[in-house]
Amino acid sequence: MKTLNRFLWFFLLALLLGISISALGIDAGTTTAASRDAVLTQQLQQDFSNRLEFRNVTVAVDDRVALLQGSVETYREKMDAERRARKHHGIEGVRDFIAVQPLVPVSDQELRETIANRLRYDRIGYGITFNNFEIAVKDGVVTIAGDARSYPDKASALSIVEDTPGVRDVKDEINVLPLSEFDDELRVRTAMAIYRDPALQKYSLDPQAPIRIVVENGNVKLYGVVDSAMDKQIAEMRAREVGGVFSVENHLLVANQ
Numbered sequence: 001m002k003t004l005n006r007f008l009w010f011f012l013l014a015l016l017l018g019i020s021i022s023a024l025g026i027d028a029g030t031t032t033a034a035s036r037d038a039v040l041t042q043q044l045q046q047d048f049s050n051r052l053e054f055r056n057v058t059v060a061v062d063d064r065v066a067l068l069q070g071s072v073e074t075y076r077e078k079m080d081a082e083r084r085a086r087k088h089h090g091i092e093g094v095r096d097f098i099a100v101q102p103l104v105p106v107s108d109q110e111l112r113e114t115i116a117n118r119l120r121y122d123r124i125g126y127g128i129t130f131n132n133f134e135i136a137v138k139d140g141v142v143t144i145a146g147d148a149r150s151y152p153d154k155a156s157a158l159s160i161v162e163d164t165p166g167v168r169d170v171k172d173e174i175n176v177l178p179l180s181e182f183d184d185e186l187r188v189r190t191a192m193a194i195y196r197d198p199a200l201q202k203y204s205l206d207p208q209a210p211i212r213i214v215v216e217n218g219n220v221k222l223y224g225v226v227d228s229a230m231d232k233q234i235a236e237m238r239a240r241e242v243g244g245v246f247s248v249e250n251h252l253l254v255a256n257q
Contacts, residue, residue, distance in 0.1 A: 037061040040090050047084065053077045057098060059085070065093040071101045075167040106166030108137040115142065118160050120208040123153060129209040130187050132223040133157055133174070140168030147175050147214045183215045186244055190220055193238040200234060211235055211252065218246040225253045
């Protein structure tokens with residue numbers, strides 16, 4: 001009996017000690033995680049404090065996820081703050097609640113015109129004739145859609161939008177066209193057919209290339225603004241005459257209409 005009682009006593013003691021050690025382990029782990037988050041918070045906040053554009057940004061880290069709050073002046077700065085946080089050693093996620101507050105208010109119409117003008121001359125010499133972008137602005141939120149011939153063309157267009165003062169957010173709906181030697185050949189031959197026509201040569205003098213030629217899987221779409229309905233018709237005729245073109249959609253607009 002004494003042996004049994006002694007065994008039960010040792011069993012209960014071991015059980016109690018095990019529970020206590022486990023509790024201590026949980027507390028120690030929690031404390032370690034909290035300390036780690038506190039250190040990450042301090043490091044990130046210091047990093048942001050060293051940059052003037054992030055002077056109004058605050059940081060809190062919870063379970064290695066950085067919560068960014070406050071305000072910046074441009075959308076590009078908001079994206080830079082998020083990228084900076086994601087690259088920080090020890091951060092596994094970012095929740096970006098930074099608000100964009102431009103120094104000078106910009107109307108949606110002004111913002112749209114500014115972005116459109118900048119995009120018209122983007123990447124001159126890199127085939128801008130074969131890109132077409134459409135811009136919509138609502139309460140400072142810019143939606144950019146359309147077709148890009150390549151990923152660098154898309155990245156450049158997005159960079160322009162993000163860096164324009166007044167932009168509060170960006171919605172990317174750009175379609176990158178498939179990589180195709182056949183389409184590339186059609187792009188060049190269609191451009192030559194259009195811009196070498198005597199009636200349309202005047203459009204080749206402007207580096208923004210107002211007649212945009214989008215080619216996807218042998219199908220051609222024309223965009224831009226021309227001076228007359230006759231110019232619009234001639235451009236479509238020349239595109240249809242190119243060998244290998246499957247179809248032509250004429251989205252050209254006539255000025256003052």
